[in-house]
Amino acid sequence: MEEDLPEAPIATTPSDVNHTASWRTFRPVIDLKLCTKCNVCWKFCPDDAIAFDGVGFPVIRLDYCKGCAICAEECKPKAITMVKED
Amino acid sequence: MTQLVISGNYAQSYAAKLARVHVVSAYPITPQTAIVEKIAEFVASGALPAEYIKVESEHSAMQACISASALGARTYTATSSQGLLLMHELLHWAAGARTPVVMGVVNRAVAPPWSIWTDHGDTMSQRDTGWIQFYGESNQEVLDTTLMAFRLAEHPEVRLPAMVTEDAFYLSHTVEPVDIPGQDQVDAFLPPRERSSTLEVGKAMRLGSFTGPEHYMEFRHKIAKAMVRTRDVFLEIEDDYARITGRNHGGLLPTYKTDDADTVLVTMGTATTTARGVVDAMRADGHKVGLAKLRTFRPFPVQELRDLATRVDRIGVLDRSFTFGAAGAAFTEVAGALYAAPHHPQLRGFVAGLGGRDITAAMVREALLDLLTRDGPESSWVELKSRTEAS
Numbered sequence: 001m002e003e004d005l006p007e008a009p010i011a012t013t014p015s016d017v018n019h020t021a022s023w024r025t026f027r028p029v030i031d032l033k034l035c036t037k038c039n040v041c042w043k044f045c046p047d048d049a050i051a052f053d054g055v056g057f058p059v060i061r062l063d064y065c066k067g068c069a070i071c072a073e074e075c076k077p078k079a080i081t082m083v084k085e086d
Numbered sequence: 087m088t089q090l091v092i093s094g095n096y097a098q099s100y101a102a103k104l105a106r107v108h109v110v111s112a113y114p115i116t117p118q119t120a121i122v123e124k125i126a127e128f129v130a131s132g133a134l135p136a137e138y139i140k141v142e143s144e145h146s147a148m149q150a151c152i153s154a155s156a157l158g159a160r161t162y163t164a165t166s167s168q169g170l171l172l173m174h175e176l177l178h179w180a181a182g183a184r185t186p187v188v189m190g191v192v193n194r195a196v197a198p199p200w201s202i203w204t205d206h207g208d209t210m211s212q213r214d215t216g217w218i219q220f221y222g223e224s225n226q227e228v229l230d231t232t233l234m235a236f237r238l239a240e241h242p243e244v245r246l247p248a249m250v251t252e253d254a255f256y257l258s259h260t261v262e263p264v265d266i267p268g269q270d271q272v273d274a275f276l277p278p279r280e281r282s283s284t285l286e287v288g289k290a291m292r293l294g295s296f297t298g299p300e301h302y303m304e305f306r307h308k309i310a311k312a313m314v315r316t317r318d319v320f321l322e323i324e325d326d327y328a329r330i331t332g333r334n335h336g337g338l339l340p341t342y343k344t345d346d347a348d349t350v351l352v353t354m355g356t357a358t359t360t361a362r363g364v365v366d367a368m369r370a371d372g373h374k375v376g377l378a379k380l381r382t383f384r385p386f387p388v389q390e391l392r393d394l395a396t397r398v399d400r401i402g403v404l405d406r407s408f409t410f411g412a413a414g415a416a417f418t419e420v421a422g423a424l425y426a427a428p429h430h431p432q433l434r435g436f437v438a439g440l441g442g443r444d445i446t447a448a449m450v451r452e453a454l455l456d457l458l459t460r461d462g463p464e465s466s467w468v469e470l471k472s473r474t475e476a477s
Contacts, residue, residue, distance in 0.1 A: 005305065010284060010292065
C-alpha cells in the first residue's frame with residue numbers, strides 16, 4: 001500500500017534481495033566435465049549471476065540470471081548449454 | 087534590513103547566503119555566472135560557512151546537491167539554458183529521491199541557433215521533472231521567493247526541489263534597489279533544516295534503487311500528492327514571510343486590475359512589468375483590461391485560473407516559449423485547466439520574445455486589442471519577421 005511506503009524511495013536492505021530473473025526463457029547449464037575453471041563466464045556475466053563452488057567450478061545463481069547466454073557464447077570449451085525453461 | 091542596488095543574479099546570491107546554505111555546487115554558464123561567483127566570494131571570505139564543491143559539469147553539480155541534500159544539508163545551485171538541459175536526468179533524480187534542492191535558473195534561450203538571451207524554453211523543458219517552478223518579475227521578488235523556496239522545498243508535507251527563475255539580462259544583469267532582510271529576520275523565518283529522514287550517516291541505506299512494478303506507481307503518486315499540497319503550504323509560507331518582512335508577492339497567480347476586467351492577459355516573468363503599464367494606459371482609454379501573472383508554473387495554479395475564468399470573457403496568454411507541434415506551453419496549460427471548468431472564456435495564445443527579442447508595450451497593447459476587438463487565430467507568433475502573415 002502507498003501508505004506503508006516511505007516518502008522517499010529508500011531501502012535498508014542490499015539490492016540483491018530483489019530477485020530479477022523471472023523473465024528468463026533459457027537457462028545456462030554447465031557441463032562440469034568440460035569446464036576448465038577459467039572464469040571467463042564470470043568475467044563476462046553482465047549481472048552478478050555466477051558464483052563458485054568450494055572447488056572453483058562456476059555455479060549459476062538462478063535468482064539473478066536472465067538467460068542472456070553471454071556466458072555460453074564466451075565459454076571456450078563450450079561447457080555451457082542454454083536449455084529452454086519449462 | 088538594508089537596501090542594496092543589485093542585479094537579479096546577486097539577489098540569488100544574497101538569498102543563498104541568508105538561507106545559510108551548507109553546500110553549494112555549481113558550474114558557471116552565461117548569464118548565471120555572477121550568482122555562483124558571488125557565492126564563492128562569500129565562502130572564500132568566511133561570510134558564508136558553506137562547502138563549495140567545484141565540479142566539471144552541471145550534471146555533477148546537481149548530483150552533488152542531491153547527495154548532500156539526502157544527508158540533510160541545505161543545498162543550492164544555479165544554472166541556465168544548456169547547463170539546465172545537461173542536468174535534466176538529475177532533475178528527475180532530485181524530485182524522485184525527494185531531495186529539497188533549491189536552484190536559481192537564469193532563463194536563457196536554448197541552442198541552436200546559439201543564444202545567450204532570455205526566453206523560457208529551458209525551464210519549460212523541465213516542467214515534468216517534479217520540480218516546483220517560480221518565475222520572477224523583479225530582483226526583489228527573486229530574493230524573497232528564493233528564501234521562501236527553501237522553506238517550501240524542505241517542508242515535511244512537500245519535500246520537493248524548487249527552482250526560482252529570472253529572465254536573462256532583464257533581471258540577471260539589471261540592477262534595482264532590493265531590500266535585504268536582516269539575518270535575524272531570515273533566521274526567524276527559515277530555521278535550520280530539520281534532520282533528514284532520508285539517509286543517515288553510519289547506516290547502510292539505498293536511495294532510489296531498483297523498485298518493481300508493485301511499488302513504483304505509488305512512489306510517483308506520493309510526488310503528485312506532495313505537489314498538490316505545495317499550493318496551500320506556499321500560501322501559508324508567504325503569509326509568514328509577509329509577517330516578518332512586510333512583503334507578499336501575491337501567491338501563485340497574482341492579478342492586477344482584474345476585479346471588473348472583462349479581458350485578462352496571462353503573463354510570466356519580466357513581460358508582466360511591461361504589460362502592467364499597458365493595462366494602466368488602456369484603462370485610461372476606458373478598456374476593462376487586467377493581468378494575471380503565472381508566478382508558479384509547477385504547481386500550476388488551476389484553482390486560481392478557474393476562479394478568474396468565472397469573472398472574465400476573454401483570456402490571452404503571452405508565452406515566451408513554444409512547444410513544437412502544439413502551442414505555447416502556458417497557453418496549453420491554461421486551456422487544459424479551464425476545459426473541465428464550467429466557465430469558458432474565449433482563449434487566445436500569443437508567442438513573443440523568444441531568444442531575447444523585446445516584448446514591447448506596443449506588442450502587449452496589440453495583443454490586448456486583438457483580444458478585445460478582433461477575431462484572431464487561436465494562437466499566433468507576435469511580430470514575426472515574415473513575408474507571410476504570422477501564424
